[in-house]
Amino acid sequence: MPIYAIGDVHGHLGLLKAAHDRITADMDRHGTGTIVHLGDLVDRGPDSRGVVEFLRRGIHDGRDWVVLKGNHDRMFTRFMADPWDHDPGLRREYSWLHPRLGGATTLASYGIANASDRPVLKVHVEAVEKVAKDDLVFLTNCPTWHRQGEILFVHAGIRPGIPIEEQTEDDLVWIRSPFLEDSRDYGPLIVHGHTAIDAPTHYGNRVNIDSSAAYGGPLTAIAIEGRDVFVLSDTGRIPLRP
Template sequence: MNVLTYAIGDIHGCADALLRLLEQINLHRAGRPARIVCLGDYVDRGPESARVIEILRHLQRDAPSALTCLMGNHEQMMLEAYRDAHGASTWLSNGGRQTLRAFGITAPEAFPRDVLTWLSSLPTVHEDALRYFVHAGFRPGRTGVDPDMWNHLWIREPFLGMAFDFGKHVVHGHTPQLEGVPDRQPYRTNLDTGCVYGRSLTAGVFDETRGPPIDFLQVDRDR
């Protein structure tokens, strides 16, 4: 049976949009076998980072094999802010203050330990037979998974500007498309459609016949 995979772009604390997109996914799959891959950046900038994490952790507990959550650069910054108070200023200036408010705390060291443990366990890459899923991308120049984890979380150029075949289609987020439309390229697809900036939250739909998406599902941040 042709298993569907739904990859969700950057959520950034937009919990209501996430719930509406999950409803769309459930309707679209219509009982067919399906997996969900979330591409990272669940926290910061938006108002409900704590609720987004709660939703994703609940789904994973109910069906651990059906949901893969990847780490994004904002999860990395949040963890570093907890581990090193001197590094917290970078995180706070990139949306961390909203995350503290969402958790009802005033400093990174007060984050719940179970949340930090979950974030620390997130992988930076997921792959299937036809695709690599990653938050930011890979450095062009070699096929397969980039061995440098920094690139998984942070890279923009030369990844975005160079058409390079990594051997599988790369599905990523990280760089917001402020028109609210996914960026479809021959060897990669960017699913960050700027939800936290008032645009859309997007899920790319993938099947077992080809690497690139066969469809997209979208919800507006504010309906």
């Protein structure tokens, strides 16, 4: 049976539903399988609330879906727990509400306006009132990795040379260097997002499917059989090779 993965959604519910439609069409031809979502459900796009609710309800209803935790999902939940918290993966000059991060757009989807332009404590008080507790519990409890067959799924990547069971959450949701520069065979093929690129790319030891939905690009969905990877288009499978 194939296994499927969807890249960084960043609040684009329409793109997410369209990716699921492409997967459903592929399942009709090739058989059903688990769908792994690589995290970064929230921030930057217009409907983070809708994305989280869609996935949370799908899993509650018994869908064979896995949703991994991304760094943006973690920043959201950490802000909700403590508005002064600073995620260790984030540069000191930024906060989650900085316009470059997109936290204000996530809060706007819950009915909290102009979060980047108002006192943090007032924004937090309103957010505690309006953000669904079920959404926060769901995001907090998302796993940081998923292995199935010959594939290891993570949001950002792994620290080379360290077994997956010993990886830190900080690395799994934030790492770029040295992971992106490492060409070694990890054993399983690593499928990840986090680092936005123009199109899904197979590097031999890893596959990056963050095709920049956060910045106006498409949302990539792939099918995997063994170690063979296929990008799903509206007309079917397109092989993705190193």
